[in-house]
Structures are given as C-alpha cells and as structure tokens.
Amino acid sequence: MLAVTADDHPSAAGGPVAVLANPTAGRGRHRGLLPQVLHRLAAAGRPVRLLHARSADEAEAASHVAVDGGACALVAVGGDGTVHRALQAVAGTAVPFGPVPAGTGNDFAVDTGFPADPLAAADVIAAALRDGRTHPVDLARMTGPDGVRRWYGAVLAAGFDAIVNERANRMRWPRGPRRYDLAILVELARLRPRRYTLRLDGATHEVDAVLVAVGNCASYGGGMRVCPDADPTDGLLDVVVGGRFDRRTLMRVKPRIYRGTHVAHPLVRSYRARTVELVAEGITTYADGERALGLPLTVTAVPAAVRLLR
Incomplete structure (x- = not known):
C-alpha cells in the first residue's frame, strides 16, 4: 500500500480511504490481520492507502495530512491510543471515521457500537462507506490554560489511574505489564486524597478525591465502566468522583468499576x-489512555463532532 502524503490532494468525494494502523497494538496479537482488514475495506x-508512521x-x-489532503475517510486499526491520534485529525471535520478495534483497550469503538472483532468491524465500516452512511457522535474537547486543545472520545482520567500511568511512564524497569503493576504498588503506598475544584457549567464544587473521571463514553482501560451512564450522543459529559478512599476501600471498590x-x-x-x-495540583491527565494535558483544564462536550462509519 502507498502512504498518503502531503502531495496527495484528491477530492474528498473521490479520495482514498486513509488507514492508520498500529502493528504493536494489543501486544501485536492482531498483527497478521492487517492485510485482511485492508482487503475488506477495499x-x-x-x-x-496505508499511512506510514514510526511513532x-x-x-x-x-492523519492530519491525509484528512487535509482529501481522504474520503480515515480508519484507525488499533486500540484507543491509535483512535485518539486519529481523532485529532477528523474531529470537527466532515471526514468520516471508522475504528477497527485491534488493541488492548478498544473502549471507544465498542462503546460507540462497533463489533469487538476487527474483521467484523472492517466489514461494518466498508458497508457504511459503500452506502454513504454515517452516524454522528459527540467528542470531548480539552483546553489548557495556554489555549492548547486536544480531543478525546472515551474517558479522561484525572485521579489515581492517571497518577499510576504517569509513574509507569517514568519507569525504565521492569518492562511490559509488570511496570504498571509496580507503579500501582508504589502509588498505593503514597495514596492520599487530593483537593479538586470542579466547575460544572459554572457551579463550583470543592472535593477531596482519589478518583476523578470525565466521560464522553462509559469505559476506559479495556472495559472498566467508570462512567457507566455516559452517552456519546447526549451532548453531555459524565463526571464520576471517588472521594476519600483509603487503600483498602479503593482496592475493594476498583473491581466494581468493570460492572x-x-x-x-x-x-x-x-x-x-x-x-x-x-483544577488540582500536580496531576497530568490521561485521555483514551494517552498522556494528555496537565491540570487545570476545561473539558467541553462537542455534539456530533465526528461522523462514524457504521
């Protein structure tokens, strides 16, 4: 497959389907499916056209180059991290988007109605492309105090889970999932509620909390329904705050998040x-599992910000 480059400027109506694929998503377990996915999309x-990227x-x-260059659609083959990168390019545009869930966490794809099987999802996207059918859903737009903006589709983590992710990303040993497990142990030993200021449509709430999540969709982390009532078509964000948990209570409650x-x-x-x-001190947020903006920030629900191919 050829890469879409800045020199490709077909019209959106007749342009290519640009495909962003992460071969390492899901620890590579779907690596061999990419040719079949491309065939089904065709x-x-x-x-x-397969996009080329090394990071x-x-x-x-x-993704931005493809969308700006006239791609008729953008498809992301991977997990929530791959989707997150693709959303930065299609959010607020007329270019439709299709996620093929092939990662460890596929929360946005599943929560917005795509099959969990990658090949079945590719078939759904191909049928929508053929029929000219799209389904609008909301996205969340983050804005930092310096004006930097980022989009996300699933959930923003701004509490214990974000702190654990930040710790794990700073660690050089051990490699693999054990690094995250060790980060959990380190941060559990340091666990303390933090003071947050929440302004919800202008109404101020001062809270001491361990868990804070802002959801456009219900799930994060591969099926943890942290914002279980979130609906990505209602024009609203769901905010879930877990208060002054001690270590024992947190570990008892955390498994319940899956349900x-x-x-x-x-x-x-x-x-x-x-x-x-x-608003809080010393927190770097994670959106769709990706490192995002530090607090303070503002999150806004943007109705129908992306048109999904399903």
Missing part, C-alpha cells in the same frame, strides 16, 4: 455537565 470500492506523533501528523456498580458506593458522586473545569 470492498467499499474506494482506493485504500505516535508521526501517526497523528500523517459500573462502583457509583452506588457512598463515597462516589456522579455529575453531568456540558462544560467541566477541573
């Missing part, structure tokens, strides 16, 4: 708003 009757930043840049029943715990509060201003 059944839509459009030329298919996450290059993947995002290649979404943690919101019934007396230390958990849920809110809903169009705009969320989030």
Whole structure:
C-alpha cells in the first residue's frame, strides 16, 4: 500500500480511504490481520492507502495530512491510543471515521457500537462507506490554560489511574505489564486524597478525591465502566468522583468499576455537565489512555463532532 502524503490532494468525494494502523497494538496479537482488514475495506470500492508512521506523533501528523489532503475517510486499526491520534485529525471535520478495534483497550469503538472483532468491524465500516452512511457522535474537547486543545472520545482520567500511568511512564524497569503493576504498588503506598475544584457549567464544587473521571463514553482501560451512564450522543459529559478512599476501600471498590456498580458506593458522586473545569495540583491527565494535558483544564462536550462509519 502507498502512504498518503502531503502531495496527495484528491477530492474528498473521490479520495482514498486513509488507514492508520498500529502493528504493536494489543501486544501485536492482531498483527497478521492487517492485510485482511485492508482487503475488506477495499470492498467499499474506494482506493485504500496505508499511512506510514514510526511513532505516535508521526501517526497523528500523517492523519492530519491525509484528512487535509482529501481522504474520503480515515480508519484507525488499533486500540484507543491509535483512535485518539486519529481523532485529532477528523474531529470537527466532515471526514468520516471508522475504528477497527485491534488493541488492548478498544473502549471507544465498542462503546460507540462497533463489533469487538476487527474483521467484523472492517466489514461494518466498508458497508457504511459503500452506502454513504454515517452516524454522528459527540467528542470531548480539552483546553489548557495556554489555549492548547486536544480531543478525546472515551474517558479522561484525572485521579489515581492517571497518577499510576504517569509513574509507569517514568519507569525504565521492569518492562511490559509488570511496570504498571509496580507503579500501582508504589502509588498505593503514597495514596492520599487530593483537593479538586470542579466547575460544572459554572457551579463550583470543592472535593477531596482519589478518583476523578470525565466521560464522553462509559469505559476506559479495556472495559472498566467508570462512567457507566455516559452517552456519546447526549451532548453531555459524565463526571464520576471517588472521594476519600483509603487503600483498602479503593482496592475493594476498583473491581466494581468493570460492572459500573462502583457509583452506588457512598463515597462516589456522579455529575453531568456540558462544560467541566477541573483544577488540582500536580496531576497530568490521561485521555483514551494517552498522556494528555496537565491540570487545570476545561473539558467541553462537542455534539456530533465526528461522523462514524457504521
């Protein structure tokens, strides 16, 4: 397959389907499926072009070039991290988007109605392309105090999980999943509630919390329903706050997140708003599992910000 480059400027109507693929997603377990995915996408009757990128930043840049250069659609083959990079290019544009879930965490794809099987998802996307069918869903737009903007589709983590991710990303040993497990142990030993200021559509809440999540969709981390009532078509963000948990309580409650029943715990509060201003010290947030902006920041629900091919 040829890469879409800045020199490719076909019209959007007749342009290619640009495909951003992460061969290491899901620890490479779907690596061999990419030729089949490309073949199934080609059944839509459009030329298919595989984007070339060697890093996450290059993947995002290649997505922008493809969209700006006239791609008729952008498809991301990978997990939530790959989707996150692709969304930066298609958000707020008329270029439709299709996620093929092939990562460790595929929360955005599954929560927005795509099959969990990559080949089945590719078939759904190809049929939507062939029929000219799209389905609008909301995205969340983050804005930092310096004006930097980023988009996300699933959930923004701004509490314990974000702190663990930041710790794991700073560690050079051990490699693989054990690094994350060790980061959890280190941060559990240091666990303390932090003071957050939440402004929800202008109403201020001062809270001491361990867990803070702002969801456009319900799930993060590969199926953890942290914001179980979030609906990516309602124009609203769901905010879930876990209060003054000690270590023992946190470890008892955390497994309940997979079922979404943690919101019934007396230390958990849920809110809903169009705009969320989030202030705390020393927190770097993670959106769609990717390192995002440091606090303070503002998150805004943007209705119908992306058109999905399904």
